[in-house]
Amino acid sequence: MTIYLASDHAGYKLKEKIKSHLTEKGINIEDFGPFKEDPDDDYPDFIHKAADALSKNPENKAIILGGSGEGEAMVANRYKGVRAAVFYGSSPEIIKLSREHNDANALSLGARFIDEEEALKSVDLWLNTSFSNEPRHKRRIDKID
Numbered sequence: 001m002t003i004y005l006a007s008d009h010a011g012y013k014l015k016e017k018i019k020s021h022l023t024e025k026g027i028n029i030e031d032f033g034p035f036k037e038d039p040d041d042d043y044p045d046f047i048h049k050a051a052d053a054l055s056k057n058p059e060n061k062a063i064i065l066g067g068s069g070e071g072e073a074m075v076a077n078r079y080k081g082v083r084a085a086v087f088y089g090s091s092p093e094i095i096k097l098s099r100e101h102n103d104a105n106a107l108s109l110g111a112r113f114i115d116e117e118e119a120l121k122s123v124d125l126w127l128n129t130s131f132s133n134e135p136r137h138k139r140r141i142d143k144i145d
Helices: 012-024 043-056 070-076 093-100 116-127 135-144
Strands: 002-006 028-031 061-066 084-087 106-110
Touching: 002 012, 002 043, 012 028, 012 061, 012 116, 043 061, 043 070, 043 106, 061 070, 070 084, 070 106, 084 093, 093 116, 106 116
Parallel strands: 002 028, 002 061, 061 106, 084 106
Antiparallel strands: none
């Protein structure tokens, strides 16, 4: 499995921390940028690339970041087969539910609302939580697609 990473300037530093974290765990990553912190960049330029790759390679996952994570999820969710869940703090239960019930294959993090420790714990929880495969959840996902 490969994890696709993408962000904007607001999520750049946290993306780099997540990239190091995943690499240290031996997880294969592909970074779609940005590759430097530029306050004039536009998140769709990077998120489109990661979401397109995920749409074409559904066995993989994506972690995308921005100030709130909302716009990034909106871009990603335009791609067939991509189901991006937004997390910007509070209960980690929402991360578990995004995997167990919605089979979210993209995690969109709000970098202005969570610190590095919470982000890394969230990423680990999300990657280690499986889809339940319950018929009612499978049925609902089929209706999305």
